[in-house]
Amino acid sequence: MTRGLVAAIQAIWRTLSAATIADDLEGEAGARILTAVVGGQLTVAEGAQAYVRAAMAAQDGSAIPEALLVAEAFTGVAPDGGPLETLLYVPAIGVQRRLAAGMSPDEAMLGGLADMARYAATAVSDTARSATQVAMAADRQxxxxxxxxxxxxxxxxxxxxxxxxxxxxxxxxxxxxxxxxxxxxxxxxxxxxxxxxxxxxxxxxxxxxxxxxxxxxxxxxxxxxxxxxxxxxxxxxxHVHGRRLQVTSEGTTRRGLYGRRVRRAGGEFARAPGQRYMRAQTPRLTPEEIFRVADDRAEQLRLLRRYGYIV
Known part of the structure; x- marks a missing residue:
């Protein structure tokens, strides 16, 4: 999975230039990389519940969970809970800094590719672990x-x-x-x-x-x-920094997975300065934060349903 994703990113990266890297990652090339990484996240999230069900069945348990995982709820999110597209723009900054430090364009781009591959692989791996943990919570066995x-x-x-x-x-x-x-x-x-x-x-x-x-x-x-x-x-x-509740902005627009729920419940939306879309004013907790603050499995399942991770 990760190897194929990195290969796809490399193919796109070879078409980019150090001189235009910022515009490239804000444009079509950046969108293609984002689509590839989101596709990787969706693939591992879709397989998480099947993996847990198979593990329970192999241990003489039932293969029927209490709730179904919503794979799309785990996509588009960076490991720190922020937007994935923001994380995938960071390699452009790295390339520019390398150029400013005196590296050749080829060296700067090679370093940027290494950054992009690392961020993409980590995002997909974290998605797999996060989705697996939610799938485990959805199965009381x-x-x-x-x-x-x-x-x-x-x-x-x-x-x-x-x-x-x-x-x-x-x-x-x-x-x-x-x-x-x-x-x-x-x-x-x-x-x-x-x-x-x-x-x-x-x-x-x-x-x-x-x-x-x-x-x-x-x-x-x-x-x-x-x-x-x-x-x-x-x-x-x-997603855990001290005692602060960690939230994600992913899926909180009016058309987003969580945003649609907020809209149906009569929740409020607003557009922050510099943002393109209006987002829900009710924070959306990350799965990791839900596990940290919930007292028991029943509360975990309630919050996971509320924030759109299971149905």
């Missing part, structure tokens, strides 16, 4: 998930491999993180590799690259991996 780490991986992810979390607990990740989740029924535990198993499969060179030379030497000497690696450094739960 699912009570937890296990984190699956695939090599090659960074030290921050390796130390979390095999850990089990409540279905509603946020997924710790960083840009380009490709860790997976396995939904679990009560009493089930998947036989996955833990930190020590993964470490044992790594070459000496890979250990030194991932944990640093000093860290690898400390681990060889019997040091505790959790002490050597600060598992949370540089990682955060998506």
């Amino acid at each position: 699912c009570v937890a998930y296990t984190r699956i780490v695939q090599l090659p991986a960074c030290a921050r992810c390796i130390v979390l491999s095999g850990r089990q979390y409540s279905y509603s607990e946020g997924f710790l990740r960083h840009p380009n993180c490709d860790c997976l989740t396995v939904p679990l029924r009560r009493g089930e535990w998947a036989g996955v590799d833990g930190p020590d198993d993964l470490y044992g499969r790594m070459s000496e060179a890979e250990r030194r690259r991932v944990f640093t030379v000093a860290g690898a030497e400390a681990l060889e000497g019997g040091a505790d991996m959790g002490q050597v690696v600060n598992a949370r450094r540089g990682m955060s739960e998506a």
Whole structure:
């Protein structure tokens, strides 16, 4: 999925110029990249509920969830909850900064492509994890998930491999993180590799690259991996910054998925300075924020329905 998306972005990027990159990403080329990434988000979101249903069935459960996931509700949103199109314009700024720093146009564009590929891949991966977590909440059989780490991986992810979390607990990740989740029924535990198993499969060179030379030497000497690696450094739960409620503007126009619900309920709309469309004045919570503030599964499902993520 990600490989095909990056290939599509590369094909579009090859037609662009460093001299006109800002106009290009605001115009047709930018729209084509946005369409490709939104398509990737829709694909992974559509597959999330089928994945959870298959996992429950494989653990001798039912394949029938309590609510149905609305895949379109997860598209067009960046990992920080803002508009995806804004995130996908940032590489243009990066190209301009590289040019100003003295890089050649080719070097600046190569760096911009790397930025765009990273943002696109992270957006799709975060969509998959967010949709999967909502799908887990929509199936009362699912009570937890296990984190699956695939090599090659960074030290921050390796130390979390095999850990089990409540279905509603946020997924710790960083840009380009490709860790997976396995939904679990009560009493089930998947036989996955833990930190020590993964470490044992790594070459000496890979250990030194991932944990640093000093860290690898400390681990060889019997040091505790959790002490050597600060598992949370540089990682955060998506859309959670301190105690603030995190919202998204995606789908809040009059024609948007959430906006249509607000309009039917008699809600108010307004246009902020510089914005093209009027948006609902009632904030739309992100799925991650709903899981953080809701007290139980019934409240989670109520809020997920209210904000258009399930029906």
